[in-house]
Amino acid sequence: MQRKYIYAIVAIVIIVVAAVSGWYVYENHGSSTSKSSNVTLTFWLPFAGESGEDEFWGNATQAFYNQYNITVQVSEYSGDNYFTKLATALGSGAPPDFFVTYGGADATTYVVDNSVADISNLYSQTWAQNQIPAAAKTTETVNGAQYAIPYELDSDWLFINQALFNKYNLTIPDMTTGWTWDQFQADSNVFKANGIVPVAMSGANTWALTFPEEYILERTNGPDAFANALARETNFTTIYNATDTNIAQWVAGNDFQPGWQSADYYADAAPLFQNGSAAMWIQGTWGVGMVTDDSQFQLGAVPWPYYASNPSANGYIFGEYTSFAIANATKHFAQAEQFLSFISQPLWLSEYVNLTENPVAQVLSSSYPAAYPPTLQAIENAISAAEASGKPLLTRPGTLAPDALSYELDTQNLLVFTGQTTPSAAATTIEATATDIIGPVT
Numbered sequence: 001m002q003r004k005y006i007y008a009i010v011a012i013v014i015i016v017v018a019a020v021s022g023w024y025v026y027e028n029h030g031s032s033t034s035k036s037s038n039v040t041l042t043f044w045l046p047f048a049g050e051s052g053e054d055e056f057w058g059n060a061t062q063a064f065y066n067q068y069n070i071t072v073q074v075s076e077y078s079g080d081n082y083f084t085k086l087a088t089a090l091g092s093g094a095p096p097d098f099f100v101t102y103g104g105a106d107a108t109t110y111v112v113d114n115s116v117a118d119i120s121n122l123y124s125q126t127w128a129q130n131q132i133p134a135a136a137k138t139t140e141t142v143n144g145a146q147y148a149i150p151y152e153l154d155s156d157w158l159f160i161n162q163a164l165f166n167k168y169n170l171t172i173p174d175m176t177t178g179w180t181w182d183q184f185q186a187d188s189n190v191f192k193a194n195g196i197v198p199v200a201m202s203g204a205n206t207w208a209l210t211f212p213e214e215y216i217l218e219r220t221n222g223p224d225a226f227a228n229a230l231a232r233e234t235n236f237t238t239i240y241n242a243t244d245t246n247i248a249q250w251v252a253g254n255d256f257q258p259g260w261q262s263a264d265y266y267a268d269a270a271p272l273f274q275n276g277s278a279a280m281w282i283q284g285t286w287g288v289g290m291v292t293d294d295s296q297f298q299l300g301a302v303p304w305p306y307y308a309s310n311p312s313a314n315g316y317i318f319g320e321y322t323s324f325a326i327a328n329a330t331k332h333f334a335q336a337e338q339f340l341s342f343i344s345q346p347l348w349l350s351e352y353v354n355l356t357e358n359p360v361a362q363v364l365s366s367s368y369p370a371a372y373p374p375t376l377q378a379i380e381n382a383i384s385a386a387e388a389s390g391k392p393l394l395t396r397p398g399t400l401a402p403d404a405l406s407y408e409l410d411t412q413n414l415l416v417f418t419g420q421t422t423p424s425a426a427a428t429t430i431e432a433t434a435t436d437i438i439g440p441v442t
Contacts, residue, residue: 039335040071042096043324044089046082049266051289052355059351064342070335079207090115095327097336101148102320103139104399105406110325111142117326120145122337127344131362135393136321148323149340150361152352154284155319155393156211157379159291162298164196164279175382176389178303188255191279200278201256202265203418206410207398211282213413214318214396215304216250217243226397229434232441236431244416244423246307251417261418266290284319285379289357293375301375303382317383319393321361408433 047053053076061072075096077085082100089095095115101107110116122128123137123146136150165172170187173179188198202208217226221239229236257278263269265283270290273281274297281287282304293299303317326336342348349360357373359380372380383393398406412426421429435441 039069039332040073041098041330041332041336041339043072043074043339044082044086044096044099045074045076046079046100048076048078050286050356052357056352056355059355060343060348064339067342068335068338070339072339079205090327093329095329097330097332098324098326098340101140101323101325102399103148103150103323104320104395105402106399107140107147107325108142109403111147114328116147117328117330117333118145118147119149119326119337119340122146122149122341125341127341131344133361136323136361139321139395139399140323148325149344150321150323151343152286152322153319153359153361154286154322155317155359155379155383156214156282156284156304157287157301157317158199158304159273159281159283159287159375160300160302161273161276161279162300164191164276165300166298168194172300173302175302175378176385179305181305181307184305185253187279188253192254196276197257197272197278198255198280200263200269200273200281201260202263202269202283203261203414204264204268206414208265208269208283209413209417210396210398210410211284211318212250212304213243213247213417214398216246216307217397218318218394219304219306220246223394227400230397230400230438232434232439235441236434237427240412240427240430241423244412244426247413247416248419248423251419285376286356286358288373288376288379293357293373299375301379317386317393318396320396320399323361402437405430405434405437 043057045053045057057074057076061074065071086095086099090110090113101110101116107116123132128149132150136153137146140146140148140150160172162172165187168190170190173183191198217239220242225234225239228234229239257263257269257272260269263272265287269278269281269283270287272278274291281291283290288299288301291297291299324340326333326340330336344362349362352358352360353372353376357376359372359376387393398409401409408430412421412430415421416423416426
């Protein structure tokens with residue numbers, strides 16, 4: 001798209017200025033390493049079909065090969081298939097050289113299973129110390145060592161079609177405070193009355209349904225409820241019964257498109273939102289790259305409506321860092337580490353934003369804000385403002401929980417959304433699973 005080239009030109013100018021002014025201080029980044037030969041690295045990603053990913057990784061791996069004669073073969077899978085395939089590969093002792101991880105409980109599991117390599121040396125380099133945020137570093141740290149490098153920040157937002165809101169004289173909610181459930185429902189009813197689907201939903205992708213669930217859980221129960229239950233200070237039954245009751249009531253309001261239960265987020269929900277048939281779409285910030293923010297489509301984004309009577313006491317927005325880990329089984333650790341350093345250069349971070357329109361996790365807001373498209377920049381500004389006011393980014397429950405419990409959370413959430421179980425039954429199952437995996441409430 002033409003505007004992407006404009007952002008690219010701006011980003012290059014910023015990078016040149018940064019280099020001249022000494023804004024960035026880098027050591028190594030692989031620049032002093034001699035060319036290798038006959039080395040091929042494998043890299044698995046869960047980004048199949050997402051806008052700009054193929055072009056970015058094609059460009060980056062070709063540039064890396066040109067400089068170091070090291071081939072990187074990138075394989076992209078859909079989200080659900082990716083995790084199944086990765087678990088099988090790790091279990092068989094034949095994983096790719098590096099792969100995507102989201103930190104949290106996964107990071108701990110990989111370390112315990114001896115699946116990931118310690119890359120603390122990479123973090124000790126000056127460039128990494130200068131540009132990797134403390135919060136991102138924490139999510140990839142286990143027992144004082146680092147096991148993955150953050151690349152993208154994925155935070156959950158409700159994207160809105162500003163033109164439709166304006167057409168029906170509806171007030172667009174504030175970016176930092178969001179709106180109440182009653183306001184959201186009132187607006188949804190206006191859209192339904194005019195033949196517009198209020199929210200494009202992706203029921204075929206179980207992880208896509210966790211986006212609204214996480215909001216509803218936190219805004220119904222408060223920001224510490226899940227963590228307290230995970231620590232077994234309280235039970236999961238109460239918080240999930242309240243959460244799933246609200247979900248069931250929402251589904252009963254028919255706010256989604258017909259057939260949403262089998263709709264894919266990329267093939268179905270995004271086009272429905274893009275063509276003006278749906279007024280809203282809840283996704284992660286990487287969804288910006290799928291829905292063009294240009295003169296033909298007035299894209300906006302707001303936090304999810306709150307349920308709690310005192311929203312100021314709640315956290316702000318859910319998110320996590322898409323990070324790249326090196327498999328402990330790799331035979332080419334030095335070259336894999338070199339590639340992670342290579343793609344962390346400002347040039348490639350900027351190119352990632354330009355092509356995918358996703359926010360980078362390294363030097364998130366201060367590096368080259370002009371490279372961001374308007375809506376993404378507004379999101380970054382809102383996150384910064386929220387953090388300044390004491391509302392930090394909240395880690396997703398599924399990332400915090402052990403894998404088996406996270407799987408059960410996703411399963412029960414799908415069953416509640418599709419009406420295959422009741423809120424009380426789902427909550428009881430979740431608590432029973434937590435008791436088996438972690439232990440009883442103490």
